[in-house]
Amino acid sequence: MKFDILKNNCLNIVENNELKFEDKLLEICKILKNEIAYYDWVGFYFRNGDKEELILGPYAGEPTDHTIIPFGKGICGQVAVSNKNFVVEDVTAQDNYISCNFNVKSEIVIPLFVDGQNIGQIDIDSNTLKAFGKEDELFLEWLNSEISKIYNS
Numbered sequence: 001m002k003f004d005i006l007k008n009n010c011l012n013i014v015e016n017n018e019l020k021f022e023d024k025l026l027e028i029c030k031i032l033k034n035e036i037a038y039y040d041w042v043g044f045y046f047r048n049g050d051k052e053e054l055i056l057g058p059y060a061g062e063p064t065d066h067t068i069i070p071f072g073k074g075i076c077g078q079v080a081v082s083n084k085n086f087v088v089e090d091v092t093a094q095d096n097y098i099s100c101n102f103n104v105k106s107e108i109v110i111p112l113f114v115d116g117q118n119i120g121q122i123d124i125d126s127n128t129l130k131a132f133g134k135e136d137e138l139f140l141e142w143l144n145s146e147i148s149k150i151y152n153s
């Protein structure tokens with residue numbers, strides 16, 4: 001499925017007033033995982049209150065043991081601190097990486113900003129090496145900006 005069609009589907013979920021925020025995120029995770037062949041695990045992490053740690057939110061894919069990630073640890077924890085996209089072509093080349101599943105070869109993490117604050121992120125794992133490119137980054141930035149509009153709704 002092309003990203004423009006996927007954008008429409010995601011917007012329909014975001015704007016569906018019958019779904020709660022968490023359910024919207026879960027539907028988005030499922031659609032992304034199902035429609036994009038190289039998206040093998042799709043999930044959201046959010047800052048855990050005032051603590052400097054991330055807590056796992058809705059996700060689609062294999063369950064992970066890493067439901068809490070301290071700031072600075074792993075790719076996710078680094079994005080919580082850097083506020084920048086992190087595209088990992090080859091996870092084996094990363095020193096500061098938390099492995100959730102041995103099949104994973106590449107990863108992308110895009111921060112989610114609400115009122116300029118980095119409040120969480122979308123994290124996608126792929127079982128394909130060098131799976132993610134600029135198109136993925138742009139699509140996921142767009143998605144997070146749409147989600148930020150309904151945060152706390």
Ligand code: SME
Pocket residue numbers: 041043064066069073074075076077096097098099100107123125
């Ligand atoms: N690989 C991530 C941990 C989260 S799992 O991918 C679900 C990291 O290094 O932060």
